[in-house]
Amino acid sequence: MKRPAAFGLHPAASPRHGFTLFELLGVLTLIGIVLVILLGSYGSWGTAQAVTGAARIVESGLQQARALARTQRAFVGFEYGTLSTNDAQAITGFQIYLCTNDNAVVASVLAQHQNTTEISDSEYLSMGIIPAAPYQRLSGHIRLGNQSEQRTAITESGSLFFRPDGSAWSWDDQHGHYLTLTSRELFNRAPLLRILRVDLATGLVTLSKGELQP
Numbered sequence: 599m600k601r602p603a604a605f606g607l608h609p610a611a612s613p614r615h616g617f618t619l620f621e622l623l624g625v626l627t628l629i630g631i632v633l634v635i636l637l638g639s640y641g642s643w644g645t646a647q648a649v650t651g652a653a654r655i656v657e658s659g660l661q662q663a664r665a666l667a668r669t670q671r672a673f674v675g676f677e678y679g680t681l682s683t684n685d686a687q688a689i690t691g692f693q694i695y696l697c698t699n700d701n702a703v704v705a706s707v708l709a710q711h712q713n714t715t716e717i718s719d720s721e722y723l724s725m726g727i728i729p730a731a732p733y734q735r736l737s738g739h740i741r742l743g744n745q746s747e748q749r750t751a752i753t754e755s756g757s758l759f760f761r762p763d764g765s766a767w768s769w770d771d772q773h774g775h776y777l778t779l780t781s782r783e784l785f786n787r788a789p790l791l792r793i794l795r796v797d798l799a800t801g802l803v804t805l806s807k808g809e810l811q812p
Contacts, residue, residue: 645739645781646790652740653779653792656692657803659734660777660794663694664801666730667760673697673704673767675727678777679755680741688782690742691735699726701762708759708767741780741789764801773798 678692744756
């Protein structure tokens with residue numbers, strides 16, 4: 599009597615197990631490509647969130663300065679920028695100042711410096727400027743600067759003043775003052791950008807990204 603072959607042991611029924619070396623290399627290469635794409639996307643997303651978060655902090659500082667000017671019925675200065683200490687480090691942040699002297703004196707000093715950014719130490723003293731809040735430092739990976747409505751190059755620092763009625767005074771802009779926040783890292787050969795626009799007529803602040811909108 600012929601004995602039946604044991605289940606699963608017949609040579610013709612044995613399945614093929616394992617992968618070839620080329621198949622394994624192909625899978626590993628595909629996994630590497632996916633990881634590079636995912637890590638690159640996460641890096642740009644994380645940096646974008648950091649730049650937006652810093653912009654929100656500066657926006658809050660501007661709103662605080664405007665509110666202080668209205669409650670104190672005085673001029674309030676807002677200075678900001680990035681100071682590069684060396685190739686690897688930078689100090690980025692802003693400072694709010696209260697002008698304690700007569701508003702007419704402060705307005706007169708500012709009127710003499712339209713279209714300029716230079717105010718002497720003696721003129722600052724005549725305005726009675728004192729710090730109204732601690733210096734707010736931002737991440738060293740963020741650059742904070744100024745760009746005019748004419749879309750000239752971004753400068754590393756800037757300043758503006760809020761009047762007692764809440765409107766704003768700027769050195770050279772006619773309608774809006776633009777604060778720019780950019781990432782130190784480059785993505786597609788360009789930094790990530792956020793723009794804060796202070797409307798000079800009202801002193802109100804809006805946050806956007808991309809091109810300047812006068």
